[in-house]
Amino acid sequence: MKQGSLRPKARILRTLGAELISSDKVALVELVKNAYDADASVVCVEFKGPLVVGQGAITVWDDGHAMDEATLESAWLDIGTNIKKQRTRSVKGRRVLGEKGIGRLAASRLGQRLELVTRTALSDIELTLDIDWSEFDNDEMYLDEVQIGWNSGTPIAYSERGPAAKIFEFCFQDGWNRGRGTSICMSGLTKTWDRESILELRTALTRLIRPKPAQLPFDRHGKTVPPAAEFRIYLTFDEKAREFAEYAGEISAPEDLALPHYKVSGCVEADGTGSVIYEQLNPPYSSVESDCVMWHYDSQPRCGAFSFELSVWDRDRQALQDSLALINGTKASSSQLKVFRETLDDVAGVSIYRDGFRVFPFGEHGNDWLGLDLRRVQNPTMRVSNNQIIGSVFVTADGNPDLQDQSNREGFLASPAYADLIKLVLAALGRLEKNRYDARRRDRQSSAEFKEGGIFANFDMTDLKEVVRASYSQDQKLLTFVDNKSRQVEASAREVKTILKRYSRLAVLGGLVDRILHDGRNALARIVDAVEFGREDIGAVDNSDCYQLSDISLRYFDKIGVASEVLRALFKQIEPFGGRKRGRPKRMRLDAIFERVCDLFDSEARSKKVALERENVDIDVSIDEADLQLVLLNLVDNAIYWTARQSDDEPKVVTISGRINQDETLTVCVKDTGPGVERGCQDRIFEPYYSEKPDGVGLGLSIVGNIVEDIYGGELTLLDNPEGQGALFEATFRRRVQ
Structure with missing residues (x-):
């Protein structure tokens, strides 16, 4: 059997560039992503006119890690390399964006010639690579016959006062990584750039910029500091492209994200108390809570004090149209809604800043360190998912010493302090979710109608x-x-x-x-x-x-x-x-069922310092034991949870009792000495998926209500505890009780 191998023609590179890179805008965005993956702090896209076919040039400057000679040969010249799939995080901890290994194809689409200059930190040489893409248009040449060469020499572009320093100084005064970086210049443009294409490029680049938090974090000395800019993008135009000067300058986060539907911000003290500010777009509403209890456990949280800012968007069509209309003054089109959702997908997540500097990979695309998506699956009505939120948590090295970094830069070490931080951030988010639930409730059936x-x-x-x-x-x-x-x-x-x-x-x-x-x-x-x-x-x-x-x-x-x-x-x-x-329900003693329920919760109640008591009732009843036990299990579980959150100097008692009413119906009662149910929440707690617990699913009382009301024709009622503080739930069974 004869064998052979595929040998592509040189022109396949140009074909791949056209197929894999859909437009010049996408090509430039791909190059900027590569700079981000190289841990650049700044990227400058420089346009030199005239910006017409066959003339002008576009240069992408960055201050990233750059490439040494081995990396240039083994990675950059390796088309379709999977190095970024093997290493999904940058050295700094960023989630890499350009995973396809096609950056050089993007360059081939933009211009007829390419000049790449790169210098690694502290290196005394600078590499320069030139490519004439027209050589790949020769129908007679094979891809492996096109030779690409590079030179090494004394740094010029990335020297102390070289072109890179000048371009970065032109953009802003300081803050870049001097003496290192990569520039890719594409000359002899393949398309004419007009105002519309420049505007589309700016819009696309905004999606690479994460919105900056409105509040200022604190440094280790207790002073407010602006968060360090982790990634900046600038556009510049020379004199021959001055007609586009209005588009020059720093790329900022999308303006559409300036007005979240809901926002909660504030601070949490070391003892778990906090101050919370809540703001809502529609209907307009705001509230301020001081000295509110965010921590409901016996021991003090181990994470230390921190501040936070969490912004949330509803992703349904009507909510997005309403907010975009406020920002733009006109009704949003379907394409604008699609772009907004895609933008939110790109930047969503909750970041952590320590002493003003971002801690990676918190807040990176797909990093759900709070477990929001799982909470959303368990309770879709009340909880928000990771693609609905843009947030920031601010800590300090001195104020949060137990939040230690992992050696592989994959976030904090798993520790009690880190677990407590998650609980407290979720408690803050829970206050937003509770208000959001109320705001959206007007479009749903009221609690009275539901019951x-x-x-x-x-x-x-x-x-x-x-x-x-x-x-x-x-x-x-x-x-x-x-x-x-x-x-x-x-x-x-x-x-x-x-x-x-x-x-x-x-x-x-x-x-x-x-x-x-x-x-x-x-x-x-x-x-x-x-x-x-x-x-x-x-x-x-x-x-x-x-x-x-x-x-x-x-x-x-x-x-x-x-x-x-x-x-x-x-x-x-x-x-x-x-x-x-099972056949007909057996006749049984009510206090025997109470005893079994108390036995089941005995260990949990004692561990939480809650006294679980049952009143002696001399009652025989015929009822499905599983139904009655299920009702009691849900009510007692809730009662123990909330009673355990009382301070140790207050009584912690949960009592189960029952009675036969004059109309021969059965009523069972679960009473506790917990904090009780807030007046504004007393109707909502019976609705499916509503929960006051930070990680609650919100189905317990709904299940109980379904059993008591729909199966037994009775009612589940919340009453004021006649003995003072706490809650009293009564479940009355009217049918199928003998």
């Missing part, structure tokens, strides 16, 4: 049938059709109720499994220990000493028996949630 008749009230077609009968009483075909459809809807509603009930059980079952695994492992460990130690003790005794052998065996059998009882109790708690079919 009245349960969530299945909208499945009732009685009104529709009456209207049809009144208006079309002679149309028997229509009446029959509506009756049939009504029966189908009612049957579907019953099926949905059954499925929802099943999944309500599964939702609580997940929490039960965690507790059973925890307590079950402890019980199993005690059994294993008893067996091992028993064997050792028995092995150390003379086999003829039956009395001592019996005594040792009985002692360890007792230990195994105690642990076995724990396992038996755990299995009994989960038994009602089994999948097997």
